[in-house]
Amino acid sequence: MLGGVFIILLLQLVGEAVQKYFDLTIPGPVIGLLLLLGLLLILRRLPRRPRALDAMRDDVIATSGHLLNHLSLLFVPIGVGVILHLPLLEDQLLAVFAVIILGTIATLVVTGVIFARLISRRDLNGGADD
Amino acid sequence: MTDAARLYEVWVYLQAEPLFWLTLTLGCYLLADGLYRAARLFPLLNPVAVTILLVSAVLVGFGIDYERYFNGAKFIHFLLGPATVALAVPIYTHWSTVRAARWPIMVAVLAGSFFAIAITWGLAVALGLEASTIKSLLPRSVTAPIAMGIADMIGGVPSLTAIITIATGITGAALGRFVLDMASIRSTAARGFALGLASHGIGTARAMAKDPKAGVFAAVAMGLSGVVTAMIISLIFHLLTVMI
Structure with a gap:
């Protein structure tokens, strides 16, 4: 558990440092995600690796499971701030909410349909167009 | 009377400490989660939305400011x-x-991100919103830290963008299942992908709670669309300033 927490925090730290240094628009934690994914994939390719590395990997996987089980909870603090700051929108409130609700519904449908079509076409081709 | 006064003293002490608010947040979440399960995952009882409302009600009821x-x-x-x-x-x-799905993923991220920006712009203009509000709305479908960065870059109001982004996430998480059913999108991968692209982390959390495979496609769509949206919006604004 502790080793897993350490690795995850370390990669986020590296991600934040890279983001600040290169002044990137991608947030630090997303860079940390890419680093962790890269490390896990490299580790899988190593033919002979010390057992300690495998143990570390299993630890990271278990810790991630705990973190992701209640991912929704983590949005509560910022969400409460949203409710309390709604007056910021004043008389534009209704129109903004109309844009959010209609826009989100339309985006869900369009994206879902495009992706579903693309993957079903691949399935028909036997996925051989790589 | 002295008992009441002592109780009040305890309350004054506790509400100044992090412990009370941490416990309240977890308690409200457990309550909302239980309610959601009891209502057989009824979409409008989305646990994040209910928890946020419960906590906000307590804060407003007791006159506690958000910073505390x-x-x-x-x-x-x-x-x-x-x-x-x-x-x-x-x-x-x-x-x-x-x-195996890398090409569909790339195409759908580009098309979906572009569509999200275009429909937001179209609706906002049609409803006659102010320019700074429109700029704050444009990046609304990506994760809050990226969206706020984009808003700042193009002259929107980052705190307004934070509100809009979270509201977008909750909308997607709450209505997603219903909307995707209506559009008869049945593939688990496509449902997760649409949730992650249209409503970032909150949609991804919803997809992840439902099915790990949906969660994976949601996470991929969320991560890539964040980067792609930042690039599309900065490109459009760059072209606009060059042309004008």
């Missing part, structure tokens, strides 16, 4: 960063599926 609440809740908020890093694990465990 956040002083306790920041310990939960902090975990968002590590949790984002941890999203690498489900992507890793489903890596062969993601790899």
Whole structure:
């Protein structure tokens, strides 16, 4: 558990440092995600690796499971701030909410349909167009 | 009377401490989660939305300002960063599926992100919103830290963008199942993908709670659309300033 927490925090730290240094628009934690994914994939390719590395990997996987089980909870603090700051929108409130609700519904449908079509076409081709 | 006075003293002491707000947040979440399960996952009882409303009601009822609440809740908020890093694990465990779908993923991320920006712009203009509000709305479908960065870059109001982004996430998470059913999109991968692209982390959390495979596609769509949206919007604004 502790080793897993350490690795995850370390990669986020590296991600934040890279983001600040290169002044990137991608947030630090997303860079940390890419680093962790890269490390896990490299580790899988190593033919002979010390057992300690495998143990570390299993630890990271278990810790991630705990973190992701209640991912929704983590949005509560910022969400409460949203409710309390709604007056910021004043008389534009209704129109903004109309844009959010209609826009989100339309985006869900369009994206879902495009992706579903693309993957079903691949399935028909036997996925051989790589 | 002295008992009441002592109780009041205890309350004054506790509400200044992080412990109380941390406990309240967890308690409300457990309550909302139980309610959601009892109502057989009824979409409008989305646990994040219900928890936020419960906590807000307590704060407004007792006249507590947000800064005091956040002083306790920041310990939960902090975990968002590590949790984002941890999203690498489900992507890793489903890596062969993601790899096999890499072209559909790229095409759908580009098309979906572009559509999200275009429909937002179209609706906002049609409803006659102010220019600075429109700029704050444009990046609304991507994760809050990226969206706020984009808003800042193009002259929107980042705090307004934070509100709009979270509201977008909750809308997607709450209405997603219903909307995707209506559009008869049945593929687990496509449902997760649409949720992650249209409503970032909150949609991804919803997809992840439903099915790990949906969660993986949601996480991939969320991560890539964040980067792609930043590029599309900065490109459009760059072209506009060059032309004008």
